[in-house]
Amino acid sequence: MKKKRIFLLSGLTLLMGLAVYSAVFTSKIAAEEKIQGPATVQPKSTSTPTTMSGPSLFAMNSILGNSKFNQLSETDTIPEGYYFSARPNRKTKYYRVNKKTKAKLEEFKHQKATWTGADPNYFYLQNGEGAYFANVGEYQGKTVDLMMSLEDNFTCMVGYSHLGVQMAYNFGSLQSIKNIRTNIKAITTVTYSYFDNATGEPLVIKGLFSKYIGGVNNKAIYDVSQGDGLFVTDKALINYDTALETATKTYITEGTTADGQKDPNRYVTDTFTASTYKIFTNGNYREEYSSGLIYATDPVARIKTPPHSLTGSLEEDGSKHKTSFSVTINQEIPDRMPNFSKYGSFEYIIPENDFYKVTSFSAANALDGSDISSNFTLSGNKLQIKPSFMSPDAFYGKNYEITLNYSLDTTKDYFSFYKDGYLDIPVEPITQTTDLDGSQLSNTVTSRIKWDYELGIEANDVEYSQGEIKRLNKDPEAFKEKILKDSEAKGTNLNLNTDIPVTIKEDPVVDSKVGTYPITLTTNDGDITFTKKINVKVKAVPPVVTIPEAGTRVVSSKGMPYSFSGTVSDEDSEDMSLFVTVDDGSPTTIWEKQVNTELNQPIDFTYEIPGAQLLDLGDHSVKVYAKDTEGNQSEVAQFTLDVRGYLAFKDMPPATLDFDQAKIGSKGSYSKLNKVVDFSVEDYRGSNTSWKLVGSLTSELKDNSTNATIKDGIIYRDDKGNETPFTTDATVNLSTGKATASKVLFPIKWGTDDKGIFIKTPPDVKKGTYTGGIEMSLVDAP
16 A cells, blocks of 8 residues: 655744834835845844855854854843734634635634644645635734735645644644645745735734744755844754855754754744745655645744733614723733743733723633633732743743723713714723833723713513503503603613603503503603603413412322312402312312402312212322413412222121130140121222231230130131131231222121131140130231
């Protein structure tokens, strides 16, 4: 199987800087103009420049000997002004476009990036196409768009997930750059173009472009004529290739094959002022190889954090008449190398104002919107970033949005801000202060609140029951006053913040049917009139039925009447009717139009279910409900009536059993009943119910004159001749039965034969008259 090998011939990284122009850059610059020469402050190389005719061994081996590269120590910073970093945020759009016309061919949705070795967030650019990222940051008050494109006849993959580290599918990175023409070197120009998002015109920025030169077989080609200054560290581990030197291009390569993507000594940073920046990949075309360019934001030295920018809120709904607004601090924190200093303190000082004050704040990551407010503290007019949030590397290389929420002081003449239908509220610059960069001021900003009218009405919808509407319609004037009171209607001159009365001009047209009916409220001050509609909602208010048994199970006997009581109330109707059903049968009327003399007061009732409706054993559903004059039905009060049968003696056995006289003999003897005993059991509990008759001893046989006893003297002999004595700690089974639909009566007969109850006399019994006791019980048992 043919394998495709991919490796990076060129490890290149990019950083674009953002900041306010310093004085030397304030002259007008054409969109495509290239500004040559050094930046405001550029430390020079301490080495002797080499010439093309005879480079020294040092110059041939190290970039530090080349005068085109300025050296920076660990304590130096990149010259101010080069700050812009193209980073996606929640508003960024990702497109594949025609690189010449910028016509959109396809849009991609941002996904949260998770690097597992094959990040899916990339798309392919075909010949003649470009990658267009709309809204990748702010520069001097303008939203910036970025387009990346290759020369004709080249294709590649473009990443669009912002991982903040060097990875082939990171935001703006190119991978698998290929020349579609065979046998032609795969050296191509990659052009980064910047546009004004609002106009689409080229936008000149002051930016940084960093290249990582490290790993295996990495080289970079510089067009030294397009930048403002090239920078390396004073310990750079990068080699300089004099053999490939040209008038405009400088070739450099890695000084070691070891990887070190977080080592500033392996980076070259170019500063530029232009609307485009071009870089060059290198390598020979081979079918199984690919080249790439990794977009990153790591410079060779620390960048001073750029001044923050402010964005004021805009409230376009003038009907709200809001007295609150917000200002968003847009803060870019540059990437950092491990040896760069971290912030120990970072705070914003918010100017105080007589007309408004900060009431709260929120903070979010600009890319995914995640809430990071807990990492900030607001005390008075100072908003501070917690040191624990700034200490990890994850704090750096991100954009943050901090929203300050303000409230106008309504006791002041804030309407002095009113102009052309808006309150234009100016916010003074906010000071940013850090331990590393000192203090910097933001821009001023204006927050706007639209005010469509100078008068306003605040009022709530109102709700009445059907019965109440019937009564209110009898007096329209009183009805209007009640609507104004219940709606809490309040008229205000919003300019002067004074109260003005609210009226209802027309008589309310509100039907007693359930529905929503609009009412127009009016207020006026001088020649100005303002109206507001509210709704009168007519609701159905059904009666309320309450019974103690509701939701429970109660037990009653078969064929016996069952009586229950309860109450009924209704808050608005003139009368009520009350009904009951058993097993969802036809309703029985308990009341017919009971007069509701006292609204919302309970009226007692009692009802007895006839026994004739309760002949069937088992559960019976009993439901009680009421209806009012308007036909509204109450919730059903329901309970379960469990009608049960019974198990009992129909004919009781005699209280005394007499036995034949026993004879004393050497072997003992048995005494039978001296007459037949007849009794019966009836079981009305339903089919397939079982029972048994059991007996137990209550007292042993005893002669009261001599106190002599016969232990285990009362016995029961079953049909098989088995004898069981009656004892106090166990029961004797005397009879059993099972009821069916046709068999509910069970006669029991103990005769004078050899079955039943006997007196067993031992040989050593004493002469006398003995009396004992047994207890018989009916039990539910299989």
